[in-house]
Amino acid sequence: MRPSDVYPEGAEFGFELLVCRWAEAAWPPDGGSDGDAVIVARQLGTKRRRWDTIVVECDPAGLAARARFGDRELDSDLLHVVRHAPAEWAWYRDALPHPGYPWxxxxxxxxxAAGRGVVEKRRRNNRIEIRRVAPYPDWVRRIVAVENKPDLDASAARALSDQLARDVDTALADEVWVATAATGGRVEPALLEDVPVEVGILAxxxxxDAPGDAWADATVEWHPSDVTPADAESDEERTTTRLELAERAYGAGWRSYHDTMRPDCRHFELRRYGRALVPHCAAKGGPQTAAECAGSCPDFEPEPPVWRTGGWPVEGGPxxxxxxxxxxxxxxxxxxEYPETGADADPGEN
Structure with missing residues (x-):
């Protein structure tokens, strides 16, 4: 299978999925590691900025402790409760800092939070009291943002330049990269484009068809600068926003594309590419984007009901x-990433 079978010219979706799979298995790009665990997600960000790929570098012990709060993300409201829940029973208004909005x-x-089991709750003297089930851990070490542009020509670089400059200035992520497709030239064209000097370039x-991990070759063409602010530890707003972003990555991961596509269509398939599984449309005879794969697609056909009974669970089909x-x-x-709390056998490479 050729790269163009996964990300045809001008399309970034398939390329993005391959970059995510590589990052999950091989991050960091230089091969060095401080023993961090890694969570990879895609299409996450804030109201003002959304990144193609997010890599959350985690403290392994902290990540294992985070598992105590379940597999789903903790949104901003739940984080406010869980992070400040007291060790002993207390009225929630005494225990929690003022949120800046109505109680x-x-x-x-x-x-x-109590319904999900991430805090304990009781009513006493007509007041709601809470107690933590465990301390919320300091599990996020660094957040890395990656923009995916398989064809980083001059026009694409110009369109990205202002966004990347703002990423560097706001420094919500500790490190910023651009991922592009290698051309095989002596000098990769991406090095000649208008990319901020603080931003790293991965080709x-x-x-x-390459065996094992050789299916994906990532070359660092330019090393990024660490843009973490000097006052990062004391910046509560930055810390909170990063935790919200990390929580969304923890809950979704990069394979959540099936939430916005239609795997219940009879034409939807997963095909292996190296060590990745990528979506494929049998009706189109090639890859599709998340925007194309929707109920509005003219080729959309629901799975036949018989598919849901012929050897498949009654509650669903392929x-x-x-x-x-x-x-x-x-x-x-x-x-x-934290084997003491989870399975240690690979159910199938993806």
Whole structure:
């Protein structure tokens, strides 16, 4: 299978999925490691900025402790409750810092948190008291943002330049990269484009037929600068925003593309590319983007009901199987990063 079979010219979706799979298995690019665990997600960001790929470098012990709060993300309201929940029973208004918005919303978050088992709750003297189930750990070490541009020509670089400059200035991520497709030239064209000097450049060459980890070759063409601010530890707003971003990455992962695509379509398939599984449309005879693969697609056909009974669980057909496979793979990755809490056997390379 050629790279163009996964990300045709001008399309970034397939390239992005391959970059995510490589990062999950081989981060950091220079091969060095401080023993960090890694969580990879895609299409995450803030109201003002969304990145193609997010790599969260985690403290392994902290990541294992984070598992105590379940597999789903903790949104901003739940984080406010969980991070400040006291070790002993206390009225929630005494225990939690003022949120800057009405307490009734905090009370609703307390009920949600208790319902998910991430805090304990009781009513005493007509007041709602809370107690933590465990301290919320300091599990995030660094956040790395990656922009994926397989064809980083001059026009693409110009369009990205201002965004990348703002990424460097705001420094929400500790490090910023651009990932592009290698051309094989003596000097990669990306080095000659208008990319901020603080931003690293990764050139990727993918070969579906190469054995093992050789399917993806990532070359560092330019090393990034660490843009973490000097006052990062005392900047509570930055810390909170980064935790919210890391929580979303923890809950979603990069395989969550099936949430916005239609694996229940009879034409939806997963095909192996190297050590990755990527979506493929049998009707189009090639790859599709997440935007194309929707109920509005003229080729969309629901799975025939008979598919859901012929050897498949009654509650779903192949589409449910695809969703289950991708979810199981995400769980296996978590188990690999902190094996004392999860499975240690690979259910199938992806």
């Amino acid at each position: 009734r919303y905090v009370r609703a978050a307390v009920h949600r 990727f060459a993918f070969d579906a 589409g449910k199987g695809i969703q289950s496979l991708l979810r199981d793979r995400r769980e296996w990755v978590r188990g690999r």
